[in-house]
Amino acid sequence: MQIASMHFKARAHANLNDEQLQTNLKKFQGKFVPARRNALVELDDVEATREAARQIRQRALDELDTWLELFEENATASGATVLWAETPGDINRLVLEIAARHRVKKIIKSKSMVSEESALDHAIEAAGLTVVETDLGEYILQINNYEPPSHIIGPALHKSKEEVATLFSNTHKTPWKDEIQALCLEARSVLRQHYLSADMGITGGNFFVAETGSVVVVTNEGNATLTTTLPKVHVAISGIEKIVPTLEDVATLMRLLPRSATGQSISNYVDVLTGPKGAGEFHGAEHMYFILVDAGRTAVLGSEVREALRCIRCGACMNHCPVYQNVGGHSYGWVYPGPIGSILTPMYVGLENALDLPQASTFCNQCGVVCPVKIPLPDLQRKLREEEFARHLRPWHERAALRVWAWFALRPRLYGLASKISVRLLRLLARPNGMISRLPFAAGWTDERDMPAPAGRTFRELYRERASVRQS
Amino acid sequence: MSADGLADNRAARDRTLARVRSALGKKLPDAQAKANAEANVTIHRHGPRPRMPANLRERFIERARDMSSTVESIAAISDVPRAIAHYLDTLAPEIGGQPRAGVCWPEFATLDWSAAGLSIVSRPTLGNDRLGITGCFCAIAETGTIVITSGAATPTATAILPDTHVAIVRAERIVSGMEEAFALIRAEQGATPRALNLISGPSRTGDIEQTIVLGAHGPFRVHLLVVG
Structure with a gap:
């Protein structure tokens, strides 16, 4: 089968705007999930x-x-x-x-x-x-x-x-x-x-x-x-x-x-x-x-994602996947769609030909929870993301952003200060209802929805406070 | 083997197994692992099993109905022709006069079909018979399944080509789960037959809009006569 997995983003976008397809996808969303649940309790x-x-x-x-x-x-x-x-x-x-x-x-x-x-x-x-x-x-x-x-x-x-x-x-x-x-x-x-x-x-x-x-x-x-x-x-x-x-x-x-x-x-x-x-x-x-x-199977067997080979092809992972349910199977561009496809496709056709598939996940782990052979699908997707990073397959701005984040993360005090400042800056961006409607550098996210502004202090501040209460 | 490319497949096999071993961090075939595997399969270890009621017959009937089979209990094999004739009568309005003719497995050849007004012949079906009558090797209570094992006296297609399949299930052959069916096959037939067909109700499809339609390719209806 022709490999179109490198076009995931474009195809997903087209499929999200395909009214007929969206109607058809909605029709079958409600059926598989409760049917599985009811059958398993037997x-x-x-x-x-x-x-x-x-x-x-x-x-x-x-x-x-x-x-x-x-x-x-x-x-x-x-x-x-x-x-x-x-x-x-x-x-x-x-x-x-x-x-x-x-x-x-x-x-x-x-x-x-x-x-x-x-x-x-x-x-x-x-x-x-x-x-x-x-x-x-x-x-x-x-x-x-x-x-x-x-x-x-x-x-x-x-x-x-x-x-x-x-x-x-x-x-x-x-x-x-x-x-x-x-x-x-x-x-x-x-x-x-x-x-x-x-x-x-x-x-x-x-x-x-x-x-x-x-x-x-x-x-x-x-x-x-x-x-x-x-x-x-x-x-x-x-x-x-x-x-x-x-x-x-x-x-x-x-x-x-x-x-x-x-x-x-x-x-x-x-x-x-x-x-x-x-x-x-x-x-x-x-x-x-x-x-x-x-x-390609022996290559998977010798790799970090070998657990994907346990798959018995039931389809539960895609039936429960919020990404699959919205973009449809064709977006994945090859034989196996959904969470299992986002592991197998890069392994069988080459990671460089399916760069977006390991990213096509919210890591919600619905797939991992329903998998009958307990394949840790989000873990395996993360391993492929790591490999993409290590092989320099991610775009420069993503790599740069991760570098900046890593630089701060390795300096805990600076990290604490930076997050303190950003939380307060974000609060300045919020409208009176506590929502942020436009975020610099993240328009893709805020174009479609508002982001709630951080309510109070950072996690680290709260944690320190609780730890000192417990100690006293 | 003839002189086509299939004869050269040995090298592909050896390379594939070598790649498997290298992926597993092995160098050579592992004689000990092989011996362990061979010993392991003879144990036939079961996985976790759902609890089954003591009355397997009742469970089988209930589950067979869940899978859209229809079920009728009869007292003796000699009641089969009359029961099938009656079943065909009840179908008549639904399918516009089911012809009272069909094929059966040899073990039912000597039943008095004509007395029940039926014309049943013992031969394998070639595809244009509308009624197929079979027995079964055993039946599975857990899922309402009948097990058909292939053989000279049990032609497979009788169960899957005709529009209507009637299967005769002897109550004493109803076992708990798939595991017991496999054990019974080992005990009574030794080698695994060419085909084990585990059939649970009529053929169906949900491929158009997930709407279940019966009679996708095989029988539209499966009627089970539980004897004894």
């Missing part, structure tokens, strides 16, 4: 479950080479072929080679975010083959000239039903209708024909299970179930970090994944797929391939 001990999930994912990463080898052994023993993609380009090359080997003409795909990293659909079409996305959201984006997804579990949630209606009417040459049920039915009948005529099915992988050499694929639509049941070839593509040791670990993680994502107790279809079909079996793939993708 677990008797949410925190213990989160801690167990964190440990499962961390244990897998701490011995990742061992689990990958065990996975490969067991998958191979079940008759599957395990392939390794070092780069996004390798994913596309391997898929096309598999397709050529089995004389594949039509490919159906259930959702795979990893394949968005390599723009797999474009590569398939460039090779003269047909590819059809089957997740309804992904299908909507595909027929809209491959519009990028804006959310990892609801890729087309930024679109209104009227926009979908126009898209369907133009693409399927059918009468315009904006009733959601009728739109879904129309997509169903179009996609059904593709399911029945495809030679290859591509899925992502929510988990790779080392114990059994299986891939676990989770959907509500059942599109992955059909994709892995009907065509003669199944290719499962996912990152090397998606390994978990056992099926019991999947059971624990599945208590959190759908609850954190959509607020469901369980997803409608959880498919555990292991090897090609057996003797006498009518349905199922005759040939099964795994593509285990690095494409």
Whole structure:
């Protein structure tokens, strides 16, 4: 996928002024958050479950080479072929080679975010083959000239039903209708024909299970179930970090994944797929391939933000993020939006190509609080900010301001004096209602809102006073 | 392996594993870690579990309904044809006369379908059958889920291609959670089957404006007959 993450500020600005998008974003704001909260209370001990999930994912990463080898052994023993993609380009090359080997003409795909990293659909079409996305959201984006997804579990949630209606009417040459049920039915009948005529099915992988050499694929639509049941070839593509040791670990993680994502107790279809079909079996793939993708993951594993690899892609961080909720997923400019995207995108495409993403946060830590595998997202964003500073990637005025601040911060007495003076100066700027409506050098902040003037003395003054009271 | 590029993938594998090890501060494959991992997976340790009521049957039915399955209890397998005929009658107004024909798994081939006025054949579906009748390997009380394991006698598509899926659930096969289902598969089938499909209600989507619509790709409706 093309990287547009360096344009975060411009895109966020445009999206904030896009009335249609803002209306659509407002529509889905109220739903995910309470649904998650209500579903989690069904677990008797949410925190213990989160801690167990964190440990499962961390244990897998701490011995990742061992689990990958065990996975490969067991998958191979079940008759599957395990392939390794070092780069996004390798994913596309391997898929096309598999397709050529089995004389594949039509490919159906259930959702795979990893394949968005390599723009797999474009590569398939460039090779003269047909590819059809089957997740309804992904299908909507595909027929809209491959519009990028804006959310990892609801890729087309930024679109209104009227926009979908126009898209369907133009693409399927059918009468315009904006009733959601009728739109879904129309997509169903179009996609059904593709399911029945495809030679290859591509899925992502929510988990790779080392114990059994299986891939676990989770959907509500059942599109992955059909994709892995009907065509003669199944290719499962996912990152090397998606390994978990056992099926019991999947059971624990599945208590959190759908609850954190959509607020469901369980997803409608959880498919555990292991090897090609057996003797006498009518349905199922005759040939099964795994593509285990690095494409930057080993670099993350060796970095300070390695905890981001625990991610199970539920989307809770973006559903709870005040920045994401206002600027929308497209502002982030690559595959993964929201707080997790603000870590992964700079790591996968280069920090210099995504400078604003670690800054796209208020550090409110809503994301960290809701993350089912306890990724400390604001801490990781801060580490990337530090790296930007250390690599001289921040603008000169920001660096200069930080230098000035650091100079004072290292001189406590001077710092105390300076803050005392600024507090008093700020009070002079205040209007009678105690609000400051224009602040020099910070117009970006005060153009849109007033800032309350400091009410009394500085923190240090108050602290000193209390400490002396306690001592006396 | 044939002479295409797939045969050359070994080097990519070795380089990837080397990068993983270097990121973890290891130099070589760690035989001890491997032995530990292999021993570890055989323990099948459970994570924290939500408390389940003693009556798993009731819990299963309640949760299956929460997931938009419809559920009916019957006394014996021989009651299945009559129960399905009755179910189709109740559907008739909704779907404009559901044809009283469909496909079933071989284990139900000998039921007296014609006496109930149904025309059911035992064969895998090719995609144009409107009714699919299956059993299930077991069912999960915690989430109202049925577990289908692939095999020669249990063609998967019967559960996911037809508009209407009827599944027969034997009450004694209702287990507490996913963990018990996995243990039962290990105990009774040994190797993991090609596909374990854990199905909880009809296919659905919320991809347009988060409005839930049933029947996205698979069945519009799932009807469970709990036997015994």
